[in-house]
Amino acid sequence: MRTKDEEKQEALFEATVKVVNQIGFASSSVSKIAQEAGVSPATLYTYHKNKDDLLISTYLSIKRRLSAIVLRDIDATLPIRDIFRQVWFNLFRFTAEHPDYFHFSEQFSNSPFFERINQKEIDRMFTPIADIIRRGITLKIIKNVEVDIILAFVFYPVIILANPRLCKNFHVTEAQVEQSFQLAWDAIKL
Amino acid sequence: MRTKDEEKQEALFEATVKVVNQIGFASSSVSKIAQEAGVSPATLYTYHKNKDDLLISTYLSIKRRLSAIVLRDIDATLPIRDIFRQVWFNLFRFTAEHPDYFHFSEQFSNSPFFERINQKEIDRMFTPIADIIRRGITLKIIKNVEVDIILAFVFYPVIILANPRLCKNFHVTEAQVEQSFQLAWDAIKL
Amino acid sequence: MRTKDEEKQEALFEATVKVVNQIGFASSSVSKIAQEAGVSPATLYTYHKNKDDLLISTYLSIKRRLSAIVLRDIDATLPIRDIFRQVWFNLFRFTAEHPDYFHFSEQFSNSPFFERINQKEIDRMFTPIADIIRRGITLKIIKNVEVDIILAFVFYPVIILANPRLCKNFHVTEAQVEQSFQLAWDAIKL
Amino acid sequence: MRTKDEEKQEALFEATVKVVNQIGFASSSVSKIAQEAGVSPATLYTYHKNKDDLLISTYLSIKRRLSAIVLRDIDATLPIRDIFRQVWFNLFRFTAEHPDYFHFSEQFSNSPFFERINQKEIDRMFTPIADIIRRGITLKIIKNVEVDIILAFVFYPVIILANPRLCKNFHVTEAQVEQSFQLAWDAIKL
DNA sequence: GATGAATGAGTGTTCATTCAT
DNA sequence: CATGAATGAACACTCATTCAT
Numbered sequence: 057m058r059t060k061d062e063e064k065q066e067a068l069f070e071a072t073v074k075v076v077n078q079i080g081f082a083s084s085s086v087s088k089i090a091q092e093a094g095v096s097p098a099t100l101y102t103y104h105k106n107k108d109d110l111l112i113s114t115y116l117s118i119k120r121r122l123s124a125i126v127l128r129d130i131d132a133t134l135p136i137r138d139i140f141r142q143v144w145f146n147l148f149r150f151t152a153e154h155p156d157y158f159h160f161s162e163q164f165s166n167s168p169f170f171e172r173i174n175q176k177e178i179d180r181m182f183t184p185i186a187d188i189i190r191r192g193i194t195l196k197i198i199k200n201v202e203v204d205i206i207l208a209f210v211f212y213p214v215i216i217l218a219n220p221r222l223c224k225n226f227h228v229t230e231a232q233v234e235q236s237f238q239l240a241w242d243a244i245k246l
Numbered sequence: 247m248r249t250k251d252e253e254k255q256e257a258l259f260e261a262t263v264k265v266v267n268q269i270g271f272a273s274s275s276v277s278k279i280a281q282e283a284g285v286s287p288a289t290l291y292t293y294h295k296n297k298d299d300l301l302i303s304t305y306l307s308i309k310r311r312l313s314a315i316v317l318r319d320i321d322a323t324l325p326i327r328d329i330f331r332q333v334w335f336n337l338f339r340f341t342a343e344h345p346d347y348f349h350f351s352e353q354f355s356n357s358p359f360f361e362r363i364n365q366k367e368i369d370r371m372f373t374p375i376a377d378i379i380r381r382g383i384t385l386k387i388i389k390n391v392e393v394d395i396i397l398a399f400v401f402y403p404v405i406i407l408a409n410p411r412l413c414k415n416f417h418v419t420e421a422q423v424e425q426s427f428q429l430a431w432d433a434i435k436l
Numbered sequence: 437m438r439t440k441d442e443e444k445q446e447a448l449f450e451a452t453v454k455v456v457n458q459i460g461f462a463s464s465s466v467s468k469i470a471q472e473a474g475v476s477p478a479t480l481y482t483y484h485k486n487k488d489d490l491l492i493s494t495y496l497s498i499k500r501r502l503s504a505i506v507l508r509d510i511d512a513t514l515p516i517r518d519i520f521r522q523v524w525f526n527l528f529r530f531t532a533e534h535p536d537y538f539h540f541s542e543q544f545s546n547s548p549f550f551e552r553i554n555q556k557e558i559d560r561m562f563t564p565i566a567d568i569i570r571r572g573i574t575l576k577i578i579k580n581v582e583v584d585i586i587l588a589f590v591f592y593p594v595i596i597l598a599n600p601r602l603c604k605n606f607h608v609t610e611a612q613v614e615q616s617f618q619l620a621w622d623a624i625k626l
Numbered sequence: 627m628r629t630k631d632e633e634k635q636e637a638l639f640e641a642t643v644k645v646v647n648q649i650g651f652a653s654s655s656v657s658k659i660a661q662e663a664g665v666s667p668a669t670l671y672t673y674h675k676n677k678d679d680l681l682i683s684t685y686l687s688i689k690r691r692l693s694a695i696v697l698r699d700i701d702a703t704l705p706i707r708d709i710f711r712q713v714w715f716n717l718f719r720f721t722a723e724h725p726d727y728f729h730f731s732e733q734f735s736n737s738p739f740f741e742r743i744n745q746k747e748i749d750r751m752f753t754p755i756a757d758i759i760r761r762g763i764t765l766k767i768i769k770n771v772e773v774d775i776i777l778a779f780v781f782y783p784v785i786i787l788a789n790p791r792l793c794k795n796f797h798v799t800e801a802q803v804e805q806s807f808q809l810a811w812d813a814i815k816l
Numbered sequence: 817g818a819t820g821a822a823t824g825a826g827t828g829t830t831c832a833t834t835c836a837t
Numbered sequence: 838c839a840t841g842a843a844t845g846a847a848c849a850c851t852c853a854t855t856c857a858t
Contacts, residue, residue: 057819057858064821080357082272086849096823098851107849159356166352168270170411201425204413208403209429216398235391239399243433251838276832286840288834297832437837437840444842460737462652466828476844478830487828539736546732548650550791581805584793588786589809593778615771619779623813631817656853666819668855677853 065103067093072114077156081163086110112172115164118157123181125150130184136192137241140210143185144237147211151218158215198244209243255293257283262304267346271353276300302362305354308347313371315340320374326382327431330400333375334427337401341408348405388434399433445483447473452494457536461543466490492552495544498537503561505530510564516572517621520590523565524617527591531598538595578624589623635673637663642684647726651733656680682742685734688727693751695720700754706762707811710780713755714807717781721788728785768814779813 192198382388762768
């Protein structure tokens with residue numbers, strides 16, 4: 057008996073992201089993704105129950121990878137602002153290095169699939185960040201507003217800035233990244 | 247492709263937005279949209295060259311409506327912050343009143359169609375806002391950073407906050423809207 | 437606008453029966469049926485909601501034709517036995533002339549589709565026959581047993597006899613048909 | 627295609643009958659049958675050359691079982707009518723106890739597979755019955771008509787009566803079974 | 817001997833678009 | 838101008854069967 061191939065699993069993940077990025081969510085078909093992954097369309101169904109399952113698990117995989125990277129090397133003993141800086145730059149770097157992951161995520165989030173995601177599970181991946189914000193609020197370092205508002209002003213702009221597709225008017229320099237973080241921090245600091 | 251009936255034109259616009267919102271970009275078909283608009287699929291082709299043209303002109307129409315609303319009642323003689331406040335609240339109100347327009351826009355922006363939009367034309371719709379920002383920078387009221395960075399921190403978070411689909415953890419109160427504007431302004435003010 | 441084509445409807449009916457007869461219920465595919473009917477598989481869907489609908493309405497159409505033929509020229513004033521004879525020979529002739537209709541019916545009846553047929557509706561097509569049987573029972577001409585039992589012994593054997601596929605050992609002569617009716621009548625007469 | 631495990635052989639037989647009964651000939655697939663039998667699809671090919679072989683040998687197995695049961699306990703010294711009664715009730719009981727076997731047989735008989743069956747071989751299983759009929763004809767107890775006609779009127783109705791799927795209007799009582807045999811016998815007796 | 821992974825060929829169905837009316 | 842019938846191409850998915858383990 058042949059055993060399930062870890063490489064094919066990964067190839068399907070990469071192919072899904074690539075195809076969706078190249079031709080869009082709407083035009084992405086199972087056979088195109090399979091072809092890109094170098095397997096038969098039928099083989100795809102040994103690894104995923106159906107197309108929906110393929111797309112959903114691709115999304116979850118991206119979120120898992122994002123969470124792992126963003127929360128890496130966090131030193132909880134540092135001052136709040138420094139922790140924030142660390143997280144913020146982690147995110148910026150990840151979005152800049154994997155614009156395709158983010159492009160996929162945006163298409164997915166705006167599709168009806170999104171409502172079939174267990175949002176609690178996603179939230180759990182990022183609880184450390186929410187905890188830091190709450191700690192900052194308690195310590196009167198961060199404004200006392202709803203956590204979701206903080207997140208919207210600190211992290212979402214990054215997705216725009218790091219995405220050359222959306223922000224093609226200029227090339228973001230190191231200095232500008234630094235400026236951007238300053239804006240993010242000014243927005244939320246007390 | 248002659249345009250005789252203004253009502254059908256509008257019906258097709260509304261139907262396109264509604265169908266795309268209900269079943270997503272990927273599942274939206276010409277015949278479903280035509281049915282929703284109460285016309286035959288063939289009739290649709292009297293008003294639009296093809297499906298792409300339908301989607302693109304729907305997007306442009308949304309952007310035009312957005313631009314008209316956001317820039318409405320702007321009193322250029324007011325202080326920069328007040329003008330900003332006005333624009334920001336205009337945007338917030340529009341996104342809150344037309345979540346479907348924004349949902350459509352997001353799906354469209356993240357699709358390959360987006361690259362076929364004349365971006366210059368969109369930019370032109372919002373030049374007054376860019377002008378205000380530049381004036382604010384000159385007057386040393388706003389930080390001296392790239393206009394796109396300002397926009398990313400001031401306006402993009404609004405889309406998140408005003409969208410109950412993305413921000414379902416809490417219901418945004420009047421006070422929270424006010425707080426949010428404060429964050430936006432703190433981010434960019436010198 | 438093109439109008440729905442009565443000929444195509446009939447062509448699809450004939451094609452369905454023919455293909456199912458040639459290659460069997462299990463192997464009959466929409467595309468093979470469409471090809472036999474001389475239309476595109478897509479066209480089939482303007483005439484039938486789906487494959488199930490095609491098969492079910494083909495079955496119902498056969499039953500309707502059968503009912504019309506079998507009950508034709510019935511003279512209710514004749515003696516019971518003569519009416520019976522008339523019906524029985526009508527049925528025999530129809531099965532002999534349309535073995536394909538019966539082959540299709542048999543395959544259909546033994547498929548899970550059968551349970552989705554409104555059996556009452558079918559029964560209604562043949563109520564005149566049930567009425568005759570009941571009259572015969574009242575007049576003490578026919579044995580006083582359940583109508584379904586009468587039907588099973590009088591009419592079902594015909595399907596076998598008239599079907600050369602099932603009864604290939606001998607060619608049924610006129611005399612043998614007469615004999616067969618005698619058996620049927622002897623079975624039920626008092 | 628070596629035959630090692632008698633239990634698996636039987637499991638496959640039962641699974642084939644069960645699956646075909648549950649979802650029909652058309653929808654029955656090798657993998658569903660294998661799953662029902664608790665083996666891998668690949669294993670099935672150790673016991674049968676291919677799907678056709680599986681179906682055909684299932685059919686032959688049913689016929690063999692039927693023949694064994696129907697001809698059981700036949701006492702050739704009894705009067706013709708009593709022998710007939712015995713056979714007829716054997717058949718009735720078997721069809722009533724194994725409606726699934728008959729449902730399968732009906733589906734099979736009406737499929738193109740049927741023509742690939744060696745009909746002679748089937749006939750040979752039931753020669754004792756044909757012999758009895760011929761003896762009855764010689765003894766002037768049974769009408770002098772073709773054996774196949776006799777069979778059609780005596781045995782085929784049983785399949786209808788014993789099948790609750792086809793005869794659901796009433797529940798067959800003991801008395802009715804007795805009546806039915808009377809009809810069968812009246813049909814053929816001189 | 818037994819297995820599940822693998823697949824080319826096929827399934828039923830919908831698609832964007834055209835065309836006769 | 839408006840329509841629904843028509844279709845080739847594509848869709849998501851399942852099939853019977855083979856093959857490496």
